[in-house]
Amino acid sequence: VRAAALELGYRPDMAARGLxxxxxxxxxxxxxxxxxxxxxxxxxxxEETLWSAGMACLxxxxxxxxxxxxxxxxxxxxxxxxxLVIASAARLSRAVEALAREDVATVLVTRGIDSGALxxxxxxxxxxxxxxVAHLRALGHTRIAHVTGPEELSTTTRREAAFREAxxxxxxxxxxxxxxxxxxxxLVVHGEAFTVAAGERAAASLLAAHPDVTAIVAGNxxxxxxxxxxxxxxxxxxxxxxxxxxxxDMPFVAQAQPPLTTVAIPARELGVQAARLLLxxxxxxxxxxxxxxxxxxxxxxxxxxxxx
Amino acid sequence: VRAAALELGYRPDMAARGLxxxxxxxxxxxxxxxxxxxxxxxxxxxEETLWSAGMACLxxxxxxxxxxxxxxxxxxxxxxxxxLVIASAARLSRAVEALAREDVATVLVTRGIDSGALxxxxxxxxxxxxxxVAHLRALGHTRIAHVTGPEELSTTTRREAAFREAxxxxxxxxxxxxxxxxxxxxLVVHGEAFTVAAGERAAASLLAAHPDVTAIVAGNxxxxxxxxxxxxxxxxxxxxxxxxxxxxDMPFVAQAQPPLTTVAIPARELGVQAARLLLxxxxxxxxxxxxxxxxxxxxxxxxxxxxx
Numbered sequence: 317v318r319a320a321a322l323e324l325g326y327r328p329d330m331a332a333r334g335l336x337x338x339x340x341x342x343x344x345x346x347x348x349x350x351x352x353x354x355x356x357x358x359x360x361x362x363e364e365t366l367w368s369a370g371m372a373c374l375x376x377x378x379x380x381x382x383x384x385x386x387x388x389x390x391x392x393x394x395x396x397x398x399x400l401v402i403a404s405a406a407r408l409s410r411a412v413e414a415l416a417r418e419d420v421a422t423v424l425v426t427r428g429i430d431s432g433a434l435x436x437x438x439x440x441x442x443x444x445x446x447x448x449v450a451h452l453r454a455l456g457h458t459r460i461a462h463v464t465g466p467e468e469l470s471t472t473t474r475r476e477a478a479f480r481e482a483x484x485x486x487x488x489x490x491x492x493x494x495x496x497x498x499x500x501x502x503l504v505v506h507g508e509a510f511t512v513a514a515g516e517r518a519a520a521s522l523l524a525a526h527p528d529v530t531a532i533v534a535g536n537x538x539x540x541x542x543x544x545x546x547x548x549x550x551x552x553x554x555x556x557x558x559x560x561x562x563x564x565d566m567p568f569v570a571q572a573q574p575p576l577t578t579v580a581i582p583a584r585e586l587g588v589q590a591a592r593l594l595l596x597x598x599x600x601x602x603x604x605x606x607x608x609x610x611x612x613x614x615x616x617x618x619x620x621x622x623x624x
Numbered sequence: 625v626r627a628a629a630l631e632l633g634y635r636p637d638m639a640a641r642g643l644x645x646x647x648x649x650x651x652x653x654x655x656x657x658x659x660x661x662x663x664x665x666x667x668x669x670x671e672e673t674l675w676s677a678g679m680a681c682l683x684x685x686x687x688x689x690x691x692x693x694x695x696x697x698x699x700x701x702x703x704x705x706x707x708l709v710i711a712s713a714a715r716l717s718r719a720v721e722a723l724a725r726e727d728v729a730t731v732l733v734t735r736g737i738d739s740g741a742l743x744x745x746x747x748x749x750x751x752x753x754x755x756x757v758a759h760l761r762a763l764g765h766t767r768i769a770h771v772t773g774p775e776e777l778s779t780t781t782r783r784e785a786a787f788r789e790a791x792x793x794x795x796x797x798x799x800x801x802x803x804x805x806x807x808x809x810x811l812v813v814h815g816e817a818f819t820v821a822a823g824e825r826a827a828a829s830l831l832a833a834h835p836d837v838t839a840i841v842a843g844n845x846x847x848x849x850x851x852x853x854x855x856x857x858x859x860x861x862x863x864x865x866x867x868x869x870x871x872x873d874m875p876f877v878a879q880a881q882p883p884l885t886t887v888a889i890p891a892r893e894l895g896v897q898a899a900r901l902l903l904x905x906x907x908x909x910x911x912x913x914x915x916x917x918x919x920x921x922x923x924x925x926x927x928x929x930x931x932x
Contacts, residue, residue: 341703342682350664350671351892353875360658363685367696372703374650375683377671388675395649395680541879566876567661571849573881 343594344392345373348380348404348427352510353566354536354583355403358425361587362401369595371398378404386411393420399594401587405429406468421597425590426581428470428605435597436605437590441471441563442478444579444610448533448561449482451577451612455620457531457559461503463518463543465510465535472535475563476504479533503529507539515542516549523550523558530558530621537562537569540576540617555619565613575615582608651902652700653681656688656712656735660818661874662844662891663711666733669895670709677903679706686712688817694719701728707902709895713737714776729905733898734889736778736913743905744913745898749779749871750786752887752918756841756869757790759885759920763928765839765867769811771826771851773818773843780843783871784812787841811837815847823850824857831858831866838866838929845870845877848884848925863927873921883923890916 343366347355363373374392378385385404389411392400399421405412407430415422416433428436452460462479465472483502505522507514515534519542522529534540540562547554554560554574562569562578569576585608593603651674655663671681682700686693693712697719700708707729713720715738723730724741736744760768770787773780791810811834815826823842827850830837842848848870855862862868862882870877870886877884893916901911 345683350668351875353661356658356664359683360685363658363683364687367684367699372699373683374680375653375667375671376675376680377668379672391675391680541876544879567659568849568874568876568880571852571881572876572879 340396340398341370342372342374342395342397343591344376344389344395344397344400346376346378346385346388346392346400346402346404348378350375350377352538353568354426354564354581357583358403358587358590361584361589362425362591363587365588365591366595369591371595380404382406382409382411385409389415399423399598401425401590401594403427405470407470407473408468421594423590423594423597423603425586426471430470432605435593435603437586437593438471438605438607439581439586439610440607441474441579441581441610444563444581444612445475445478445533446482447610447612448563448577448579449479451614452531452533452559452561452618455531455559455618457621459503459526459529459621460531460533461505461522461526461529462533463515463522463535463539464504464506465539466508466514467506469510475535479504507535507542510536510538512538512542512545515539516545517542519543519546520549523547523552531618532558532560534560534562537564537566537576537578540569540578541572544572544617555617556622559618559621561612561618570615572617574617577615577618578613580611580613582610648704648706649678650680650682650703650705651899652684652697652703652705652708654684654686654693654696654700654708654710654712656686658683658685660846661876662734662872662889665891666711666895666898669892669897670733670899671895673896673899674903677899679903688712690714690717690719693717697723707731707906709733709898709902711735713778715778715781716776729902731898731902731905731911733894734779738778740913743901743911745894745901746779746913746915747889747894747918748915749782749887749889749918752871752889752920753783753786753841754790755918755920756871756885756887757787759922760839760841760867760869760926763839763867763926765929767811767834767837767929768839768841769813769830769834769837770841771823771830771843771847772812772814773847774816774822775814777818783843787812815843815850818844818846820846820850820853823847824853825850827851827854828857831855831860839926840866840868842868842870845872845874845884845886848877848886849880852880852925863925864930867926867929869920869926878923880925882925885923885926886921888919888921890918 376388507518565580684696815822873888
């Protein structure tokens with residue numbers, strides 16, 4: 317019978333089976349912007365892991381818009397997705413918080429919520445930032461600034477907190493440190509978005525206000541490319557005058573000029589782990605947040621300070 | 625009643641409704657590799673257009689594997705997708721050809737099949753390649769080579785045919801042209817894949833065999849970055865010794881060193897048009913293939929030949 321069915325091109329009707337078993341066999345995958353180069357490898361990891369387990373991915377792109385995120389989550393639930401993987405969460409997202417309260421199987425990936433009410437798979441950004449600061453310090457930099465991403469994202473606050481700690485730890489003494497403390501250091505400038513344009517604007521204001529900065533830890537690689545542009549506009553060379561580090565190791569930052577020293581995150585593996593965590597949750601297992609290791613990739617955008 | 629339903633958090637059950645109406649409200653979106661930077665903006669265009677029309681996207685990534693493509697298409701059909709948007713088609717893909725025979729609502733995007741049996745939304749690559757050759761010719765180049773992508777993809781054969789025509793058209797006369805014809809010109813070297821590594825290998829063999837080449841039209845931007853690497857390895861400067869053009873205008877080729885002159889395709893718009901074509905097809909309208917215009921973006925990887 318099976319051979320005959322195969323020959324006739326019979327296909328099991330998954331929709332009818334889903335209604336009988338109350339299982340749709342689909343998971344909603346919510347992303348902030350597929351054009352942001354850090355997102356596609358995460359989605360690949362989620363997608364390949366779920367397909368292997370017989371689950372399909374409904375993809376939804378919020379375009380970084382909280383209202384759209386809420387509407388898409390609603391729509392995915394009305395389509396009876398068995399669970400959600402969400403890469404778009406803002407720290408205070410009400411639509412995401414509601415999923416925890418209503419006990420919808422949900423795993424967050426890369427971006428967490430302040431309440432910590434949902435499991436999160438993310439890179440160990442704090443260790444990455446500490447490694448970047450330690451590298452710059454070993455090169456001889458003492459005047460290190462941080463250009464952040466948008467404050468509504470956990471990736472920003474986590475990296476910023478790690479930066480403040482790392483810099484406080486290594487600039488604790490001496491007259492220079494005392495004067496810096498008086499000026500309100502450590503030096504942190506907030507970008508409005510994880511974009512080249514936002515990075516350029518923030519870095520330009522940093523360089524104008526603090527011409528003695530010799531190194532910038534950028535909130536991510538897009539911000540770092542914005543720092544490159546701001547340095548060029550100010551007639552400064554990288555790394556000759558100012559060193560720059562990024563975060564994520566996006567495709568092609570190795571081809572940037574200069575090739576970018578950056579904190580690599582295991583993007584695809586974040587997706588794989590998020591999908592595995594969701595599958596475990598759907599089997600009724602208890603799941604916990606996971607931090608995956610980062611790695612500092614040394615390229616040509618960092619060097620010893622010339623102006624020190 | 626409606627207000628009470630809303631208050632109680634009632635959500636229409638799309639799965640049950642789908643079984644009643646025989647409509648799943650989903651479209652399968654098949655991509656060759658979400659990590660290929662040209663693909664995410666296409667998927668975004670598809671996704672946003674379908675969501676606006678009340679349809680959800682089931683995302684499937686073939687990882688450039690024909691067997692996986694066939695299995696995923698089967699799975700998407702068993703999930704009763706109302707239609708398919710396919711960005712992964714090889715020229716001779718049997719699984720994709722079968723969709724035409726079995727009258728499954730399908731639109732191809734960017735990559736077509738030789739039979740032409742399914743509607744395709746693609747950029748006007750031929751016009752883009754002609755513009756690149758005309759630009760190099762206007763700069764004074766006469767020894768122009770083409771490094772292609774893999775021959776199983778329509779994007780490769782279409783760009784290669786346009787290159788051969790354009791070069792034959794502008795190198796028709798004189799002793800140099802006669803000797804080149806004797807040597808089997810126009811100069812075309814085939815890369816095995818649309819990757820930096822494949823581009824580097826192909827360009828290295830080109831440069832070794834034909835040291836008089838002063839310009840390369842690369843099959844896409846990844847191949848172009850591979851040409852950069854091969855030139856650097858051969859001790860040649862771009863554009864000082866050899867000019868290079870790309871295709872697609874991927875994110876960040878403007879930040880490459882040198883910034884890449886390339887043929888821009890309207891990637892997101894390709895996705896939007898493919899989704900619209902599928903929606904028209906689902907409404908029972910007749911649909912035809914569409915070519916969207918390209919644009920040559922002049923940056924710093926092309927200049928007048930120094931060795932002419």
